[in-house]
Ligand code: SF4
């Protein structure tokens with residue numbers, strides 16, 4: 001698995017602060033350096049938020065190099081358009097991209113793609129038997145990975161819709177025949193990873209991924225030469241997807257039978273709690289669940305430039321035209337029939353590496369893991385460089401750690417060695433013993 005997270009070894013102090021933040025126990029600190037187990041990482045970005053040394057960063061492509069090799073097509077995440085001061089309307093941002101660098105964005109295609117996915121989501125809900133509801137949004141790739149890793153029994157609830165970002169790039173290629181590379185400006189490691197290792201399709205049509213922050217900062221540094229005449233954006237419904245609840249709000253326009261019953265949560269903890277409740281069957285009479293692992297939605301993504309609170313304010317005040325024109329409706333219905341919105345393949349659970357080569361060895365190692373775990377103090381202190389005592393027990397069984405990596409076990413071992421040495425020191429060879437030694 002590709003994580004979208006980069007480790008800067010020279011900066012890491014081995015302080016273990018990051019290991020507790022990881023929801024899937026993917027981080028280890030060994031020999032003073034942080035490691036990420038790629039099969040476990042869901043690219044949520046929590047470790048980047050926690051690391052005070054900034055030893056963890058986004059594994060993005062170099063925007064400067066991409067620009068130097070021509071004018072890339074920019075597939076900018078909805079959050080990108082609200083990262084600038086309040087006087088920067090989305091159309092002004094587009095003008096600046098074109099005016100400063102000659103870079104085109106795909107806002108028109110995004111308008112269509114997000115309408116299409118909102119429409120397809122509603123149709124999927126209508127076609128799903130009530131006992132299999134709610135369906136879960138597939139917009140946040142970190143959420144998909146979280147479900148694959150920790151809630152595999154909920155995979156059947158995932159709505160089979162492709163990411164609208166991917167669809168926008170596809171539409172651009174299909175409609176304009178433009179085969180130039182497309183670069184995603186992503187707000188998070190999850191969307192960067194989505195480009196390199198998509199879920200539900202073999203490959204992504206997007207070729208590169210950079211952070212929203214990098215493009216925003218470079219654009220601001222270059223100055224805002226707004227000379228190009230870019231038409232104002234008619235449809236800005238899709239930009240609301242950057243905010244928790246934006247997707248559900250958009251979908252409400254397409255519901256044919258009755259008002260949709262949706263739940264929208266953001267933040268890792270809230271999302272995990274909600275998925276737990278869903279797993280326990282507590283969420284009755286809900287049609288759709290929209291989870292975003294970042295606080296407030298994608299505007300809380302670690303790869304953004306702007307304060308999420310200011311971006312939230314801007315999004316709230318963005319003038320919206322929720323009703324679709326007859327022309328927009330027709331386009332969406334036609335594209336729906338084409339099936340372009342559908343994921344190409346089912347989303348599979350994330351397999352943890354088996355403990356052994358075969359079932360018998362795995363069972364034996366599991367037994368050993370349990371007995372090692374029983375011996376550990378269950379304090380989950382993190383001093384061993386593992387996020388929990390259970391993770392250490394697993395690493396010991398896999399041969400990646402020693403029991404004495406646990407400071408308490410090390411202390412016990414030293415105490416027993418010291419006792420042994422003290423006892424040994426009292427030993428006198430038989431030849432040197434006197435009668436008084438024997439007495
Ligand atoms: S990005 Fe998230 S899942 Fe991956 S190592 Fe960091 S905290 Fe863990």
Ligand code: SF4
Nearest residue numbers: 140188292294298301
């Ligand atoms: S909520 Fe949005 S920004 Fe955060 S991980 Fe999910 S897709 Fe990325």
